Amino acid sequence: MNKILTIVRKEWSEVFKNRMVLFTVLFLPLMMTAIPLGILFATRGGAVPQGLNTEMPQQMNAFCPPSLKGGECFQVYMISQFMIMFMLIPVTIPATISAYSIVGEKATHSLEPLLATPITTAELLIGKSLAALIPAVVATYVAFGIFIVGAMILISNPAFLLALLDARWLIAVFVVGPLMALMAVNGSIMVSSRVNDPRVAEQLSMLVIIPVLAIFFGQLAGLFVLNRQLILIIAFVLVILDAVLVYLSIQLFQRETILTRWK
Amino acid sequence: MITTQNLSKKFGSTLAVDNLSLDVHEGEVFGFLGPNGAGKTTTVRMLSCLISPTSGKAFVNGYQVGQQDTEIRRSVGILTETPGMYDNLSAEYNLRIYANLYEVKDSPGQVEKYLRMLGLWDRRFDPVATFSKGMKQKLAIARALLHEPRVLFLDEPTAALDPESAHLVRDFIAELRKEGRTIFLCTHNLDEADRLCDRLAVFKSRLLVMDTPSRLRSQLFGRKVVFHLRSVDENLAAQVRGLPYVTETKIMENKLVVNLEDPEAHNPEIVRLLVGAGADVQFVGELRHSLEDVYLQLVKNA
Numbered sequence: 312m313n314k315i316l317t318i319v320r321k322e323w324s325e326v327f328k329n330r331m332v333l334f335t336v337l338f339l340p341l342m343m344t345a346i347p348l349g350i351l352f353a354t355r356g357g358a359v360p361q362g363l364n365t366e367m368p369q370q371m372n373a374f375c376p377p378s379l380k381g382g383e384c385f386q387v388y389m390i391s392q393f394m395i396m397f398m399l400i401p402v403t404i405p406a407t408i409s410a411y412s413i414v415g416e417k418a419t420h421s422l423e424p425l426l427a428t429p430i431t432t433a434e435l436l437i438g439k440s441l442a443a444l445i446p447a448v449v450a451t452y453v454a455f456g457i458f459i460v461g462a463m464i465l466i467s468n469p470a471f472l473l474a475l476l477d478a479r480w481l482i483a484v485f486v487v488g489p490l491m492a493l494m495a496v497n498g499s500i501m502v503s504s505r506v507n508d509p510r511v512a513e514q515l516s517m518l519v520i521i522p523v524l525a526i527f528f529g530q531l532a533g534l535f536v537l538n539r540q541l542i543l544i545i546a547f548v549l550v551i552l553d554a555v556l557v558y559l560s561i562q563l564f565q566r567e568t569i570l571t572r573w574k
Numbered sequence: 575m576i577t578t579q580n581l582s583k584k585f586g587s588t589l590a591v592d593n594l595s596l597d598v599h600e601g602e603v604f605g606f607l608g609p610n611g612a613g614k615t616t617t618v619r620m621l622s623c624l625i626s627p628t629s630g631k632a633f634v635n636g637y638q639v640g641q642q643d644t645e646i647r648r649s650v651g652i653l654t655e656t657p658g659m660y661d662n663l664s665a666e667y668n669l670r671i672y673a674n675l676y677e678v679k680d681s682p683g684q685v686e687k688y689l690r691m692l693g694l695w696d697r698r699f700d701p702v703a704t705f706s707k708g709m710k711q712k713l714a715i716a717r718a719l720l721h722e723p724r725v726l727f728l729d730e731p732t733a734a735l736d737p738e739s740a741h742l743v744r745d746f747i748a749e750l751r752k753e754g755r756t757i758f759l760c761t762h763n764l765d766e767a768d769r770l771c772d773r774l775a776v777f778k779s780r781l782l783v784m785d786t787p788s789r790l791r792s793q794l795f796g797r798k799v800v801f802h803l804r805s806v807d808e809n810l811a812a813q814v815r816g817l818p819y820v821t822e823t824k825i826m827e828n829k830l831v832v833n834l835e836d837p838e839a840h841n842p843e844i845v846r847l848l849v850g851a852g853a854d855v856q857f858v859g860e861l862r863h864s865l866e867d868v869y870l871q872l873v874k875n876a
Contacts, residue, residue, distance in 0.1 A: 313674060313677075314675055317674040317675055324660075324667065325660055325662055325663065328662045419658060419660070419661065420654070420658035421658040421660055422658070423624065423654045423658055424652065424672070424714070424717065424718075425658075426624055427622050427623075427624055427647060427650075427652045427654070428647060428672065428675040428676055429644050429647040429676065429677070431644070566625070567624070567625040570619065570624055571585065571625060
């Protein structure tokens with residue numbers, strides 16, 4: 312456990328000295344929080360004409376409780392589209408942090424002395440994963456917390472607030488978010504173990520945001536609605552996917568191959 | 575302390591290490607010489623359990639490579655070809671990381687001990703990025719010693735260092751030998767090997783030769799004694815050549831070079847003969863071939 316903590320602390324000490332990473336960890340969650348709050352602020356009060364809900368996609372009407380007025384229904388609809396942004400945070404931050412974790416050590420030649428210590432592959436990978444996972448999850452939770460506080464300030468109707476903070480979003484942020492972060496971490500570590508160039512690692516790791524963007528645009532286009540059932544299915548699939556990725560990232564982390572094939 | 579038995583390593587179709595068998599004794603500095611690409615680093619990596627052998631066996635500190643890798647990693651220190659420090663972090667923090675990974679009990683004490691010993695204590699809070707090459711190398715040596723390993727693998731410890739830093743590192747290695755540590759030293763620096771090593775192995779994918787530096791010289795070139803005379807002629811040389819234990823003589827200006835197997839035993843008799851023949855003996859000395867001559871001859875023959 313001590314070795315894992317040493318790796319986590321070492322990663323943080325190194326990674327947060329990088330301004331780009333610091334910017335991603337701080338700025339991205341703030342931006343993702345500002346967008347739904349901005350929409351809420353812009354569409355507050357009479358900003359939305361009554362009766363607009365009749366023009367909303369049929370499937371969204373199903374999520375509009377009868378206690379809400381048309382304008383409020385529209386706000387729930389709009390903000391629901393952007394709540395997926397909170398799922399973008401846990402995939403983007405780990406990709407930025409962990410993409411560099413192995414390839415960066417290769418580039419600075421620090422991997423060989425590190426692998427010569429009695430640390431096991433599992434301890435090393437857990438340490439590197441946690442170093443990327445924890446900031447991602449904390450940033451997501453903090454960003455969502457800021458959003459809740461902001462929404463409470465902007466919304467006076469308790470029914471509206473409850474509709475906005477529906478259980479599906481709580482599941483999405485508190486369960487699916489960490490699972491997605493784990494997926495991103497393992498994907499990035501696998502990429503980082505196989506490539507030689509930190510830039511390539513970062514670019515390839517960013518591909519993990521594609522599924523989240525697909526969900527965002529799919530819902531925006533009305534192809535499907537992220538209801539509670541779908542989010543639970545996503546969570547279930549992610550649990551399986553994460554287990555496979557953890558196994559693969561340990562299997563693919565071949566000390567010898569990493570040391571000898573990289574020049 | 576280190577034993578290998580027919581140790582081999584193949585990368586695809588390339589045989590990097592071919593049936594290496596050697597023994598490194600406890601407390602000795604063992605020089606491992608060879609040209610670039612000879613497989614020295616591959617050997618060190620196998621012995622420090624960074625890569626696994628394709629065939630053969632190796633034992634380090636009593637533990638078998640491939641079977642007890644964690645125990646080996648715990649009991650050896652390694653200085654890799656490049657220091658590989660975390661440049662953005664301080665020297666002290668770099669060492670603290672490794673002290674924790676090696677499970678050093680008195681981590682702050684050990685870090686302080688080696689930072690002071692290598693003259694880096696005053697710069698302990700500075701980022702390693704601000705260090706010179708020599709300072710980084712010294713820090714990497716400190717890192718290799720934090721857990722007080724009995725066996726040390728040093729891969730080119732003075733490469734790319736200025737003469738002053740190289741001298742300091744060499745002195746430090748000599749100090750480590752006094753402490754009774756076993757040192758496996760890969761080097762290109764033949765003068766360094768000559769000065770530091772108890773025994774040497776010349777290696778080029780396979781072991782070419784292994785012995786003490788002086789024996790290697792005599793095996794390859796024999797032992798030669800130079801008699802500095804006021805004047806020398808062929809008649810004098812012929813008299814010396816007539817002695818049963820003299821294998822060869824050569825005249826070089828006013829010097830008579832004599833090949834002998836046991837100069838300590840035969841020199842007095844030769845001096846007596848020369849004086850008896852009327853020669854004025856000015857000096858007597860041994861003609862030493864440099865280790866470089868030995869090395870070049872061996873590698874050329876390989």
